[in-house]
Amino acid sequence: MQEIEQFNENLRRERKASTLLVGALLVGGLATTVPLFTDSIKHSKVLFCRVNSDCRGSSVRRGIAYIIDNERRNQLFDINIRVLRVLPPEDSTAYLFGIGGSIALLAAYAASKSLTDKQEKAIHSQFALLKIKALENDILTQNHLDLTAFSKAQQSEITKQAIARQTAEIIEAMKSPGEQQLDHLNGTLHGELSLKNHELQISEMDKVIADNKLQVAETNKKLSKLSSTPQDEHSSSTQSPSEQLKDTLINALKNHEDGYLWKIINSLKPLWLIGNQGSGKTYTATAIALIRKYCLDAPIHQLIDRHATGDNADVWQLLEATSKAESEDEISTAFDDCCDRWLQRIKEKPSKKQQVIVDEFTNLKSLCGDTAIAFFKMSLTDTRKAKEYLLGITHNATNESFPDGTAAARKSGTILLEKFSANGETPLSRVVVRYGLVDENGNNLEDEERTLPNWMHPERVYQHFNGKPINFED
Structure with a gap:
């Protein structure tokens, strides 16, 4: 004032x-x-x-x-x-x-x-100063009130504990010798009961561990039976666990519908997955890439996807790709690198295979233009000689997805696998091999209806080689 x-x-x-x-x-x-x-x-x-x-x-x-x-x-x-x-x-x-x-x-x-x-x-300056001082006073007052309330609460708690302790001492002093002896016995019983409960919990945990070990042993036994045949029982006993896991998965693929899926996975022809949204193209592609990685010793060298660290990050992370291209500039550079690398690998004649994955090629074609077209055309002839598995994902098999004038080359030089969904959200096991496979006599197979095995999921394939083998008999 x-x-x-x-x-x-x-x-x-x-x-x-x-x-x-x-x-x-x-x-x-x-x-x-x-x-x-x-x-x-x-x-x-x-x-x-x-x-x-x-x-x-x-x-x-x-x-x-x-x-x-x-x-x-x-x-x-x-x-x-x-x-x-x-x-x-x-x-x-x-x-x-x-x-x-x-x-x-x-x-x-x-x-x-x-x-x-x-x-x-x-006057305006004075009003602002008065407002600031009023706020300071309010803060000081509130802090003082909070400190006072906290102090009172602590004092009240200390007082309660002191009264409770004093009351317990008075009650204990008022007890007769018989009551004190009874309290001692009750305390001893409670202590023994707590000890027994602890021992029971430990025994239950030991039981769970033993059951887990038994399940692992049974699984290994089943794997051994699946991977061994009457002719090579002796050789399977000398295989490493990783080799056994590979053999069991390959045998499961070969035994599924005449082994068409293993033929696709093992082929060096560029594999393209098409289908509407919700058909599970990305999950199927990831499962195939993991099978090639573990069973064919073909690591993922390059992942080209505009959503590599976005919507698809959870599923792509299982692949552990060496390099990723996500932005428009990175993707254009990656396409050029692929073309140069294929030519270099053809000259070097490498013995080890590797993989390249391209997602949403429909959009990349419009974004990258001539670079994407050149990449696709070279993939029709160079990937097999360069020993690189090309796995691509796109919407359909029309010229919107692929460059013009490549229809005949696509039929002879690629494998096209179409996925389906029930309602635009739930993937179906049904697939159609549009072209790229041949029968035993070398005749081209087109529009072949097939199904995927129920275990064909990237998470299950990854776990198969990382401590949780798939039971293919289920």
């Missing part, structure tokens, strides 16, 4: 001083301009009379000199008057009074405006 009163007092003093100054300037300015309203002060006067008068008394007229001079240009007026005398102006510097008065009035306005602006800023 004292600061506000001091502030108000300062404002009053400033207004008082400014009022006196503005008043003095106004009075001075107006007083200075008063002489300007009297013509005799500013201009020369002329005394004149008519020629036919006696030029005395009331017949003498007075006029402004420059006005009379203008009238005298009229010859009739000049003939009829006689100039008696020219009276000089009372003050030749009268115009300076007008200038001084104007300056004084302007100074009064400027002083008034300056005071108004200054006090307005001061």
Whole structure:
């Protein structure tokens, strides 16, 4: 309050001083301009009379000199008057009074405006300062209240504990020797019961561990039976666990519908998956890539997908690709790298295979233009010689997805597998091999209806080689 009163007092003093100054300037300015309203002060006067008068008394007229001079240009007026005398102006510097008065009035306005602006800023600044101080006071008050409440709560808790402890001591002192002995026995029984419960929990955990070990042993036994044949029972016993896992999965693929799926996976022809949204193209592609990785020793060298670290990140991470291309520039560069690498691998004739995966090629064709078209055309001939598995995903088999003029080459040089969904969300096991497979006599098979095994899922294939083998008999 004292600061506000001091502030108000300062404002009053400033207004008082400014009022006196503005008043003095106004009075001075107006007083200075008063002489300007009297013509005799500013201009020369002329005394004149008519020629036919006696030029005395009331017949003498007075006029402004420059006005009379203008009238005298009229010859009739000049003939009829006689100039008696020219009276000089009372003050030749009268115009300076007008200038001084104007300056004084302007100074009064400027002083008034300056005071108004200054006090307005001061008032706003004071309001802001008061608001800040009010907030500080509120924070201090709230913190003080919180600290007081916390202190009271702690004191109350300490008091409760002290009273409870004192009450327990009093009750214990009031007990008879028999009651004290009974309490001792109860405490001993509770301790033994807790110990037994702990031992029971440990035994239950041991039982679960033993069951898990038994299941693992049974699974290994089943794997051994599946991977062994009457001709090579002795050789299977010498295989490593990883080799056994490979053999069991390959045998399961070979035994599924004449082994068409293993033929597709084992082929170096570019494999393209098509289908509508929700048909599970990405999951099927990942499962195939994992089978090639583990069973054919073909690591994933390159993953080209605009959503590599987005929507598809969870499923792609199982592949552990060496490099990923996600942005438009990265994908264009990756297409160029593939073309160069295939030519280099063909020259080097490598013994080890590797994989390239391309997702949503329909969109990449429109984004990357000629680079994507060149990549696709070279893949028709170079991937087999370069020993690279190309696995692609696109929407359909029309020219929207593939470059124009490649229909015949696609039929002879690629495998096209179509996936389906029940309602646009649930993938079906049904697939159709549109082209790319041949029968035992070398005849092309087209539009062959097939199904995928129920275990054909990337997570299950990954777990098969990482501690949880698939039971193919289920």
